Amino acid sequence: MAVDSVAAARPYVAAPRRGPITRVLEHEPWFAFFLLLPTAVLLGLFIAYPFIKGVLLAVTDAKVGVPGNFVGLQNFAVLMNDSIFRIAVWNTILYTAVTTVFKLALGLWLALLLNRHFRAKALTRAFVLLPFIIPTVLSTFAWKWMFDPTFSVINWTLFHLGIIRTRINWLGDPGLALISVMIVNVWRGVPFYAISLLAGLQTISPELAEAAAIDGARPWQRFRYITWPLLLPVTMVVVLFSVIQTFADFQLVYVLTGGGPANATQLFATYAYQIGVGTGLLGEGAAISLAMFPVLLVVVVVQLLYIRRVETH
Amino acid sequence: MIEGARWRRWVFFNLPLALFVLGLLFPFYWMMVTTVRPDAELYRPWMAPNYTPFWTLHPTLDHIRYLLDETLFSRWMLNTFFISVAATAISLFCGLLAGYALSRLKFPFAGSLGTGIFITYLVPQTLLFIPLADIIRNFRLGDTPWALILTYPTFLIPFCTWLLMGYFKAIPRELEECARIDGATRWQAMVYIVFPVAVPGILSAGIFAFTLSWNEFIYALVFLSSPEQKTVSVGITSELVRGDVFYWGSLMAGALLGSVPVALIYSFFVEYYVAGITGSVKG
Numbered sequence: 001m002a003v004d005s006v007a008a009a010r011p012y013v014a015a016p017r018r019g020p021i022t023r024v025l026e027h028e029p030w031f032a033f034f035l036l037l038p039t040a041v042l043l044g045l046f047i048a049y050p051f052i053k054g055v056l057l058a059v060t061d062a063k064v065g066v067p068g069n070f071v072g073l074q075n076f077a078v079l080m081n082d083s084i085f086r087i088a089v090w091n092t093i094l095y096t097a098v099t100t101v102f103k104l105a106l107g108l109w110l111a112l113l114l115n116r117h118f119r120a121k122a123l124t125r126a127f128v129l130l131p132f133i134i135p136t137v138l139s140t141f142a143w144k145w146m147f148d149p150t151f152s153v154i155n156w157t158l159f160h161l162g163i164i165r166t167r168i169n170w171l172g173d174p175g176l177a178l179i180s181v182m183i184v185n186v187w188r189g190v191p192f193y194a195i196s197l198l199a200g201l202q203t204i205s206p207e208l209a210e211a212a213a214i215d216g217a218r219p220w221q222r223f224r225y226i227t228w229p230l231l232l233p234v235t236m237v238v239v240l241f242s243v244i245q246t247f248a249d250f251q252l253v254y255v256l257t258g259g260g261p262a263n264a265t266q267l268f269a270t271y272a273y274q275i276g277v278g279t280g281l282l283g284e285g286a287a288i289s290l291a292m293f294p295v296l297l298v299v300v301v302v303q304l305l306y307i308r309r310v311e312t313h
Numbered sequence: 314m315i316e317g318a319r320w321r322r323w324v325f326f327n328l329p330l331a332l333f334v335l336g337l338l339f340p341f342y343w344m345m346v347t348t349v350r351p352d353a354e355l356y357r358p359w360m361a362p363n364y365t366p367f368w369t370l371h372p373t374l375d376h377i378r379y380l381l382d383e384t385l386f387s388r389w390m391l392n393t394f395f396i397s398v399a400a401t402a403i404s405l406f407c408g409l410l411a412g413y414a415l416s417r418l419k420f421p422f423a424g425s426l427g428t429g430i431f432i433t434y435l436v437p438q439t440l441l442f443i444p445l446a447d448i449i450r451n452f453r454l455g456d457t458p459w460a461l462i463l464t465y466p467t468f469l470i471p472f473c474t475w476l477l478m479g480y481f482k483a484i485p486r487e488l489e490e491c492a493r494i495d496g497a498t499r500w501q502a503m504v505y506i507v508f509p510v511a512v513p514g515i516l517s518a519g520i521f522a523f524t525l526s527w528n529e530f531i532y533a534l535v536f537l538s539s540p541e542q543k544t545v546s547v548g549i550t551s552e553l554v555r556g557d558v559f560y561w562g563s564l565m566a567g568a569l570l571g572s573v574p575v576a577l578i579y580s581f582f583v584e585y586y587v588a589g590i591t592g593s594v595k596g
Contacts, residue, residue, distance in 0.1 A: 035414035054444035128344040132451030137546035138568035142340040199591035269439035
């Protein structure tokens with residue numbers, strides 16, 4: 001008892017003893033350096049280094065097991081005249097543009113629906129996110145099976161609704177394959193848009209819309225002049241992020257069509273895989289992957305500028 | 314709040330929402346039905362009169378049995394689980410430290426380092442897989458789980474870092490300053506004061522990282538070659554599709570069972586998951 005009260009009465013003077021490591025860690029920049037070290041090592045080793053290596057590979061004629069010689073920009077020149085590459089570029093642009101429009105429109109619609117009050121709202125929200133959670137390859141196989149020309153449940157449904165009269169070969173018809181792939185991409189992407197935009201909607205005060213309603217604004221006007229402008233910052237971030245993901249998409253097409261039929265669904269990533277891994281032409285494959293980079297860079301820069309502008313406001 | 318007649322509520326709300334839910338969930342229902350449908354019913358053309366698409370008359374467990382007995386499915390599940398847990402742990406560790414440093418400490422180039430990490434988050438795997446495969450071979454990591462455990466953090470760390478930065482910024486500085494005045498070192502203040510407060514953020518970052526690892530495909534496809542090393546997605550793709558022959562029943566069973574772990578984790582932590590998306594979008 002007595003000892004305790006003495007210890008408690010003694011004023012606290014010096015910091016506890018500290019070793020040299022602790023002393024270094026007390027210096028703010030050094031502390032930051034050590035905290036960032038593991039991240040820097042991993043990102044350097046498995047992102048920065050492969051990126052440089054990719055640039056170096058792209059200017060050689062390396063094949064699997066063969067180091068290859070420096071050939072300058074020859075791989076890129078070959079790609080310029082490669083009709084399949086041009087198809088892949090066009091497909092990728094079309095794929096990204098069309099699916100983004102649909103994902104945004106449907107996602108926004110779903111977000112507006114989910115923003116209302118109704119019973120089982122939390123449950124609905126949880127279920128609606130499933131396509132985004134379940135591994136893409138696994139859910140894509142379900143779609144491939146649903147698209148099967150002979151056993152297609154989609155054909156059965158459309159036929160019995162009186163929409164189609166003959167069977168549709170969704171993935172085997174060059175004119176339809178890209179559309180089919182886009183449908184699956186939209187299906188997978190809508191939940192992400194919906195939940196993100198719902199998050200944005202919930203930050204908008206409902207009083208604004210109520211005030212406008214009292215002033216006589218119709219629902220469409222309230223959306224156009226109040227909700228949409230306030231939602232725009234979130235929308236920008238979601239769209240730019242999704243554009244990058246879609247532009248570099250691989251899994252969906254790999255499972256559904258493998259780039260076929262007759263390259264009708266060939267994208268940057270599937271063509272790079274086909275050339276780089278399938279055919280073993282590492283240099284050319286790396287060049288195809290790298291050709292994506294300028295487009296992605298533009299999107300990233302736009303995003304960074306936009307975020308900075310929003311932050312300074 | 315929906316004004317007007319009852320039919321308006323049906324046309325503008327109930328019907329569209331029901332269609333959305335139906336459309337988004339149908340493929341999963343289709344997976345389930347296919348899993349328990351015997352081959353005799355499975356391979357019945359849609360034009361046939363006795364085609365019963367939405368239910369099955371004689372449910373069977375044959376496809377699941379084939380999947381578990383004749384393929385390495387359980388091995389693939391274990392591989393995927395181990396890889397996802399390890400990659401998530403590494404990413405959370407790095408993301409916690411980096412997120413703390415970037416949101417709390419003052420040091421030269423803090424801003425540009427933050428931007429740099431953000432940019433790496435936007436570098437897709439499909440841009441790097443060819444040179445990375447070469448590097449993995451040089452490090453002698455090819456065809457081992459370590460090829461994935463060490464490369465998955467490259468897209469998980471930036472994500473965790475950015476998500477956690479948001480959480481750290483919301484924690485009042487006074488908490489830490491009090492601990493420092495009481496004699497705690499910087500390290501102690503970080504680990505014992507700041508990290509516990511950020512637990513919801515750590516959880517949502519962890520769930521995200523886990524589901525993203527479970528979902529990854531192209532690295533697993535390119536870096537692994539022997540059947541017993543594969544992850545679920547790659548194993549199913551390569552072993553249940555032989556040339557033009559698809560083992561549809563077992564394939565759907567595999568897709569279903571392979572989705573269960575992520576679906577379970579997600580259903581337990583759905584609120585954190587949604588909060589995570591919300592935070593990452595707003596941040």
